[in-house]
Amino acid sequence: MTNSTTYSVTVNGVTRELPSIQVGEMGRVPLVELLGDFEFTNAVADALVPLLPENAQVLLSVSTSSIPLAHAVSERKKLPYVIVRKKRRTYMRQPLIQEVPSMTLGVNETLWLDSRHATRLKGQQVVILTDVVVSGGTQEALAKLVERAGGTVCGYVSGFKQGDPRVAVQYLVELPKVL
Numbered sequence: 208m209t210n211s212t213t214y215s216v217t218v219n220g221v222t223r224e225l226p227s228i229q230v231g232e233m234g235r236v237p238l239v240e241l242l243g244d245f246e247f248t249n250a251v252a253d254a255l256v257p258l259l260p261e262n263a264q265v266l267l268s269v270s271t272s273s274i275p276l277a278h279a280v281s282e283r284k285k286l287p288y289v290i291v292r293k294k295r296r297t298y299m300r301q302p303l304i305q306e307v308p309s310m311t312l313g314v315n316e317t318l319w320l321d322s323r324h325a326t327r328l329k330g331q332q333v334v335i336l337t338d339v340v341v342s343g344g345t346q347e348a349l350a351k352l353v354e355r356a357g358g359t360v361c362g363y364v365s366g367f368k369q370g371d372p373r374v375a376v377q378y379l380v381e382l383p384k385v386l
């Protein structure tokens with residue numbers, strides 16, 4: 208930690224001072240933001256690639272914060288990626304709908320996977336990839352979507368772990384839950 212309001216992390220030689228944000232009654236939480244930061248996203252993607260299971264065929268991630276990371280890892284591994292949405296779109300056809308019971312900020316979410324993309328998971332070995340894992344609720348909900356789509360989860364990977372997730376996640380950096 209560099210001072211009382213930031214938390215310093217370095218991945219593959221790229222350092223960021225994470226701001227600490229007051230989250231409800233949890234206290235001050237160091238906040239990772241890959242969105243809008245290509246240099247840090249690329250560093251995290253480079254470091255995550257060796258953690259992916261060898262048999263991975265597809266990456267599955269979720270909007271919004273994890274999208275740049277999923278894209279960068281996909282590009283490096285030459286694996287396709289699928290993004291689950293948090294809002295229904297009019298162009299979705301017969302989406303799979305999955306609730307996330309409790310998330311980081313205590314807000315329930317609903318995940319939507321368009322059937323066009325669910326088809327891409329069928330019969331595939333799928334890695335679940337997020338930028339941050341806290342409770343693991345999001346990764347669990349993504350795993351349920353994989354099963355419902357007829358795929359198999361072959362691993363859970365996250366750039367950062369912040370807390371005690373309910374799933375066994377491969378991660379790069381453990382962050383304190385509160386500062």
Ligand SMILES: O=P(O)(O)OC[C@H]1O[C@H](OP(=O)(O)OP(=O)(O)O)[C@H](O)[C@@H]1O
Pocket residue numbers: 269270271272273293309310311312337338339340341342343344345346372
């Ligand atoms: O392990 P969990 O407790 O489920 O929390 C992890 C989730 O929380 C963050 O998303 P966030 O809630 O910030 O949503 P956003 O990506 O839409 O900003 C992160 O990107 C994961 O998806």
